[in-house]
Amino acid sequence: MLMPSVVVFALFVFWPLGRTLYLSLHGNDIFGAPSAYVGGEHYREMLSGEFGKVLATTALFTLFSVVPAVLGALFVVLLLEAHIRGVRALRTAFALPFAFSVATASVIFAVIYNPAIGVANGLLGSLGIDRVNWLTDPSIALPAVCAATVWMNFGYNILVLSAGVSAISPEVVEAARLDGATGWRLASRITVPLLSPQLFFLVVVSTIHALQSFGQIHILTKGGPDQATTTLVYSIYEKAFAFGSSDFGAASAQAVVLLVIMLSCTAVQFGILERRVHYR
Amino acid sequence: MRKPRLRRTMTAFVALVAAAALTACGDSGSGTDGGNDALDAPGAEVLEKAGDKTTIEFWHAMKGPNAAAVDQLVADFNAQSGGKVEVKAVFQGGYDETIAKYKASVQQKSTPALVQIYDIGSRFMVDSKQVVPMHKFIEKDGFNAADIEPNIANYYSVDGKMWSMPFNSSTPLLYLNKEAFERAGLDPTKPPKDLTEIGELAKKLTVKDASGKTVQYGFGAAIYGWLLEQLLATDGKEYCDNGNGRKGLASKVQFDQETAVRVAQWWTDLVKGGYATNTGRKTDDAQAAFKAGTVAMHLESTSVLRGYVDAAKGKFTVLTAPYPKVSSSSTGGPIIGGASLWIDGVGHSAKEKRAAWEFVKFASNPVEQAKWHTGTGYVPINGKALDEQIDKGWMAKFPQFRTAVDQLHALPPSVASAGCLLGVMPQARKASEDGLEAAIVGSKPADQAMKDAATSVQGAIDSYNKSVS
């Protein structure tokens, strides 16, 4: 009964893994087929080229798309706990981005950010502020793509944290209230610690997602301007599939780097973070 | 419980990857050799003798209204072929996607009989050893190739022999917003002729509102490598070495030469001074800015003219002028770019090759070219198309198009204006955009930016040349 899954994993996960390593050590003919063995040449190229910038961009992208989305959602979910009316409608409203795929959300943001006719510049214009080159200014493009990504992740984070909050037993909260804890005190002493499994889960999952992000970059910036949004996964795509490049060797070497980063992230997250999480 | 499991997982994982890496040995071999027969041009008899219908695939990269024009062309061809040949047009995405998918199809030995490849993919197509050179068919049939615009044929010829049939060709133009000129008290009938003049006019054409916000920029164009290639050609400069890659394989790109740096510097200065808007690399975005009337002078291909005239209706008047030269002393002319049709030989029967050629012949006759030209706005590749009635009517309706045709005929054929043949030209173009962009957004000085960009593509050129020689 395990066979079907084992076969699929062997064919489409484990064998390609070895193959990625193999390709990363070989050159290509003009059609992209592997040619001579080149040893660590592709890896050496990474050390000398602009690959350091790619890694830095990937780190910044991950940081600024994960942290604001998690903290922002936590903030909203805590506010929703303030026993106000219409909580359910508000929660659904905040969770709406979840219904948007990366592609649909990115296309909407592409229209909003459009340099010539986008509504973002239109709104700034009516406030008397000069237009901003959202996706064409290298210092703004990465934050702009991060903002779009935060938006995409927001709904999911709200859903996860809301589920966590509703799982907190009312007695615990009541007991804390009787002890005089209200508002932010209640939140910081009781709710947030009890939400730590969800927060931990969100940080892990969002980090992994951020490291794999591709659609928003492909749709919004194509890695530009001046490589400001070229993350590792986008760089792999560009080397392997864009501009008729078919440089599968160099792309595979970068894929190996991606694999190592992901494995170490997982290991670090499970090794360090998990100890601080409050499990019930 | 969790910890040991994780460790065990990691161990199993590492062991497996190592095992897979050891066993994954290469199944290289791209199947490029198909014998010489595959690359010969069969005569008309192969179709006449055939009892059944020959069906071929035609991969193309045309979108929107241009795709409709392709479908119409194919339908017309199929209708007149008397049931002998059926062409199936298959849209493949943009130019980049099409060539990428073509490469994959070579490896899978499933190439289409006919494929439209952009100009900068030409060297790759020659080196792929998959195609029947077009001149073989031309010689076989005694086809009159003299009607093909010589300047266009120039691009697709190696050693004077045509390898592919130009299909959709365009030239670059300078676009002007007539009313913007008039409001600034400038004469729109005296368009700027070189970059310096554009720079001067851009200052006069930049308009700010009371709050100091720019409502109209003097100049705006996409950071598009093609525009730089064109500017180098108008200055008579070669884009890559070895006579633009036509005397032998080009071994390096030359967009770090003085003229290119000057272009980058000129552009950077305009953007920094606030006289030009930077809408990035996406040509659509630069087009939108011109169509919205927020840009007074703009560089683009002839192929967008029709869309501009439609979009500007009721808002402003679109004027066209010859593509600017780098300086007043420049003597060259622009390159005729676009895409061409390639007939695949390897893996295709004589019937299929012949059927592809029949379609190519059909597509380049004056009547079809006139329809194609008026339906898309591309320059007709057959000079006689201009004499067709529908073409004359169209020219009367869009007099701005006259500029493109005049520019084409005034162009002295030269090595520079034939364009660079380079196997990794798409990557070179992308690298030149990296350079331009780095300069324009101010991350690097212009000369450094262009130099770094030229260096960045060297590895790709070397490894390409190594693998084809």
Place this chain on the structure above:
Amino acid sequence: MKKFSLGRATVYVVLGLAAIPVLFPVYYGFVGAVMGPGDLATYPPALVPHELHWQNISDVFRSVPLGRFYVNSAVQAGAITVAQLVTSIFAAYAFAFLRLPAKAATFSLFLATLMVPWEAIIIPNYLAISGWGLTRGGLTYLGLVLPFLASAFGTFLLRQAFLQFPTELRDAAVIDGCGHWRLLWRVIVPLSKPSIAAVGVYVFLSAWNQYFWPLILIRDTEFQTLQIGISQLNDAEAAQPGLILAGVALSLLPTLAVVILGQRYIVRGLTAGALR
């Protein structure tokens, strides 16, 4: 008391402010879909349509075969969902109930697949799938689906659910002469419906939203998925934002439906890892 309601008012105001950036793209996505070029393709663009431009909707279908994209995405995501459910149920049952040689090692292998990012192995997969010719015509469907026929995530979630059943149940079933097969389909699966639904919704959504794989794999427009189709629409019709947004709005309808109808299962599936 007064101070309290002031605090509550603050909460409303802050939530309202926070809602603006969250809801604006949703609003603009749908309202822009019925805005004419007069509202959109000019500067500054309008926030509220001056007139409803329904023509965008019909224009989208003229620009791209959106209906076809729908069918393709439904086939692709539907096939992946069904296949993953079946393989995951099998594997979960095996891990939960069967005595197998090297079970722990195999389980670790399954775990390992979760750590491998798809993007790191996408190149060999692309070369293999396209090398087998699974990019031609209707075979494209196979190419889209094959690498995703099994899921470690689904296996874990279902194994977790199956482990809730007492082992006596299995023994009783065996004694009754009710074999593994009947036990699985008659007892385990019907009683695990909520977990299966949770996995199903999760798998369907992630398959439906795939981007990288269909982008590089699909050659014919005829077999394009909705996500890539929308992205291409964005490239092809850049001058007509209304048309693009109409395509976006139309493509959102199924996921909106799944999210609203399957909300319960979504939260369950999404948080399965968090709640443990």
